[in-house]
Amino acid sequence: MLDVYDYDNDIWLCHSKRECNGRSAFEPAIYTLREIEAFLLMNPSEIVTLILEDHISSQDGLTKLFDKSGLRKYWFPVQDMPRNGEDWPIVSNMIRNNRRLLVFTSNRSKESSEGVAYQWNYMVENQYGDVGMNHEACNNRSESPFLYNRTRSLVLVNYFRTVALPWTASTEHSHGLMDVLKICHIAAGNRWANFLAVDFYKRSEGGGVFQDTDMLNGRLICGCNDVYACRVRSLSNPSFTF
Incomplete structure (x- = not known):
């Protein structure tokens, strides 16, 4: 971006x-x-x-x-x-x-x-800033079509504060990000995010952005909880392709 x-x-x-x-x-x-x-x-x-x-x-x-x-x-x-x-x-x-x-x-x-x-013409996006970090509601960005608009095939989820706070990112990535991804999944018509925008992506208290990205890739590629499960599936089923 x-x-x-x-x-x-x-x-x-x-x-x-x-x-x-x-x-x-x-x-x-x-x-x-x-x-x-x-x-x-x-x-x-x-x-x-x-x-x-x-x-x-x-x-x-x-x-x-x-x-x-x-x-x-x-x-x-x-x-x-x-x-x-x-x-x-x-x-x-x-x-x-x-x-x-x-x-x-x-x-x-x-x-x-x-x-x-x-x-x-191709994607929907939730609101950026503090509003986008609410794990109880996922609202679309004003310029974006409605999140549930399935004529747009890509979903972008923003998860970063209006004013960047590096000292809170570790906790927020490990204890709040997954909740936002799940609520935005529902708001987008049961579609997982193709893109995830965060600040300070390396900061976490365990798992964090990397674990959640692995989850998103697993869901998008093969419907599994983790992208590594897709690799196992591809090895056991040669007809499965990424």
């Missing part, structure tokens, strides 16, 4: 327009995208998804950025993305066809003008 802005005759990563200045702008986006390109090159079985909060108004800005980064060769074309809740290709097919980079933009116009998928 990256916030991109026009700044200093280039495209930069910033958290807000106010922060896109000489003191607090993070770096030109091309540097991060080249790191991603290097990662995909060195890890031919990995898939990366970029969700862009897109504030770029320069002509064909995203197109030029991704062409310059070398990421086009991994691009999953928007015309082949499922539009009405249909299934995505299985991971092995995406790897075989080298369509290992999915890119979504928050700017509706970019889908038709630059061929970058408009996020809300």
Whole structure:
């Protein structure tokens, strides 16, 4: 998840327009995208998804950025993305066809003008910040379609505080995250999250983000409680594929 802005005759990563200045702008986006390109090159079985909060108004800005980064060769074309809740290709097919980079933009116009998928045509998302950490209710983000809208095939769950608090993350990841994933599973029409956004992902008091991600992958891949159970199943049943 990256916030991109026009700044200093280039495209930069910033958290807000106010922060896109000489003191607090993070770096030109091309540097991060080249790191991603290097990662995909060195890890031919990995898939990366970029969700862009897109504030770029320069002509064909995203197109030029991704062409310059070398990421086009991994691009999953928007015309082949499922539009009405249909299934995505299985991971092995995406790897075989080298369509290992999915890119979504928050700017509706970019889908038709630059061929970058408009996020809300494909996914639903819960509210970010303190509201999104409520384990008794899962509310959709205002820009998102309703969580139960099954014409959007991807589900993103946010779980991080409005103001980042590193000293509470260990407890929250180990004792609250699973509850939010379960309540959002129900709110999304019994669909598990495809994406999970957190702060301080390494912090936990045991299990935490890694354990919950293993659970999500297990549920999504084979309906099991853990992704490792899917591996056991694939070994015992050669016809089962990821």
